[in-house]
Amino acid sequence: MHMARQEPGNPHVSAIAEQLGISASTVSKVINGRPGVAAKTRRRVEKALADQGYAHPLVSTKIAQTIELVVDYIANNGTIEMIRYASKWALDAGLALTVTQTDHQRRAEECLRGIIDRNPLGVITQMSSIDQKGKNVLKARGIPLVAVDPVDLVNDEDMSITLDNWTGGYQAAKCLLDAGHRRIGVIAGPANVQSAQARLAGYRAALAAIGASLPSSMVLQGDYLPDRGYQAACDLLDRAHPPTAILACNDLTAVNIYRAARERGLEPGQDLSVVGFDNVYPSSYLMPALTTVDQPFDLMARMAVGMILDARQGKEFQRHVVMPTRLVSRHSVVNLTHASHLQSESRVQEAAQ
Template identity: 40%
Template sequence: MTDPVSAPKVRLSDIAAATGYSLATVSKVLNGRTDVASSTRREIEQALRASGYTAHSRAPRAQRMIEVVFQDFETLWALEVLRGVLRETKAHDVSVITTESGDRQHPDASWVDGVLRRRPIGVILIFSNLTDEEKAKLDRNTIPYVVFDPSGQPSVDDMSVQADNWTGGVIATRHLLELGHRRIGIITGPEEMMCSRARLDGYSAALAEQGLPLDPALVTEGDFTTDGGYAQAMELLAQPDRPTAIFAGSDLQAMGVYEAARQNGLRIPEDLSVVGFDDVQTAAFLGPALTTVRQPLQDMASAAAGMLIDTVDGRDPQRHVILPTTLVVRNSTQRLP
C-alpha cells in the first residue's frame, strides 16, 4: 500500500499534460479567471478533482478580512447591517471591506474575480444568490460565503441568514386589523425576492384569519426605497375607496408613505395608519414615530460574520439561521373611528 505522505504531489504541469492544455490555461481555471471556454473549464476542473490536486503553493492570507457585498451603501438599512458585522469581527480581530456590485438579486459579472484577487477569509452577500459556476470558484479558492436575506430559496449547501418575514407580515397586519382597519393597503418589495413574497403571504394569512379576501387593488409592488414607497402610496391613496391603513414593506417605503399622505392632506395616524418593516434607527424619530416590524438586522449580520469566522477557524457553524421578527408599536397607528 502506498504511503499517502510519501506519494508524489500532483503538479499543475501534470494536469496540463493529462488534458493537453497549456499550463497557463490550467492556471487560469484554477484561479477562477473568466477568459476560458466553458468546455475547457469543465474538462480541466474534472481533471483537477480526479487528481486530488490541492493548491499548496498559494501564499497565506496576510490579513483576516471579510468582504460584505451590497447592492448599494446609500441606505440606513445597509448601515445597520454593517454595524452588526463590525460588532462580531471586532471581537475576533477581523477586518471588513465593503463592495457595491450588481443588483439585489445578483452581483455583476466582475464581482467574483475581484474577490479572488482580494482573498478575504469569507464573503457576506446581501440579497444575492450565486450561480453554480460562481460557487465553484469560491469553493476552489476556499472562500466561504453566507447569503444574507437571500432573494430566493437558499440552497441546502449554502450558509444563509434571514428573518422570519412571514411572521412579520402576519403581526403587522393583525395589528391593523385589531385596530378596526379593513381596507389595508400593502406596498411589497420586488416580487421576485423571497422576503417580499413571505411578507405578502403573511399579510394574506392575517386577512384570511378574519375571513377577509385579498383585494388586488390594495396590493402594490415597490422596491424598498423611499421614492418607491411614495409612488405606490400615491396610487393607493388616489382610489375612490382609499385604504385607511398601509403596511409598507420597509421603513424606507413607509417614509415615502408619510410624504404621500402629507401631499394628500391626510394626517398620520388620524386619517391613515402606517406600519413599516425593519426598525432602522430613524424609525423612532419620524413624526409621528413609526410603528414597525423589527427585523434584527444587526443580530443577523453578526450571525453571518460569526458563521464565516467559525468556518475558517475550524468550528462547525450553524448553516441556516432564521431570526424572529417582533412588532414595535409607536405613534403611526391608531384605532379606526
C-alpha cells in the same frame, strides 16, 4: 496502452491548458497558489476549473484578513445596518470589512473577480445573490459564503441566515386588524425577492385568519427604494375609496407614504395608519414614530461572521438559521375601535376627492 481515466470533478491540467491556450505549468501554478500568473489569466483558469467541477480547494499564498460584504446597492433599508454591525463584529474578531456593490447585479461578475483577487477570509451577501458558477469559484478557492436574507432559495450545502419574514408580515397586518382596519393597502417589495414574497404571504394569512382577504387591486409593487414606494402611495391615496391603513414593505417605503399622505392633507397616525418593516433609521424619529417590524441586524451580522470563522476552522455548526421578528409598536397606527378616531376613514376619503 491504457489511458489514465479522468476522475469526475478533477479535470486534467493538460486539458484545461489546451482549452485556454496556455501552458500546463500555468494551470498548475493557479491550482497550487504559486505566483507568476497574471491576474486576468488566473481568473480564466479558476473559471474553467469551476465550470468543470474542480472539487479541491485552490491553494492561496495569502488569505486577506478581511470579510467581504456584498450588496446590490447601499440605501437606508437595512444595508447600512448590516455594514455597521458586520464591521463591528469583524473588528472584534481582528478582521476588516470590505463592502462591494454589484449595482443591482449589473457588475456582479466584475465584483466576483475582485473578491477572488482579494482572497478574503469569507464572504457575506445581503439581499444579493451569487450564481452557482460564482459559488463554485468561491468553493474552489476555499472561501466560505454566508447568504443573509437570501434572494433565492438556498441549497443544503450553503450557509444562510434568514429572517422569519412570513411571521413578520403576519404581525404587521394583525396589528392593523386588531385596531379595526379592514380596508388595507399594501406596497410590496420586489416580486423576485424571497423576503418580499414571504412578507406579502404573511399579510394575506393574517387577513385570512379573520375570514377577510386582500384584493389584488390593493397590492402595489414596490422595490424597497423610495421612488416606487412614493408613487404607489400616491396611487392608493388618490383612489375614490382609499385605504385607511397601508402596510409598507420596509421603513424606507413607509417614509414616503408619510410624504404622500401629508401632500394630501392627511396626517399619519391620525388620518392614515402606516406599518413598516426593518426598524431602521429614521423610523423611531419620524413624527409620529413608526410602528414597524424589527430585524435583528446586530445578531444576524454576528452570526454571519461567526459562521465564516467556524467554517475556516473546520468546526461543526448550524448551516441554516432563521431569525425571529418582533413588532415594535409606536404611534403610527390609528385605533378605529375608539370613538375619537371614527372620523379617520371619512377624512381619508375627503382628501381623495
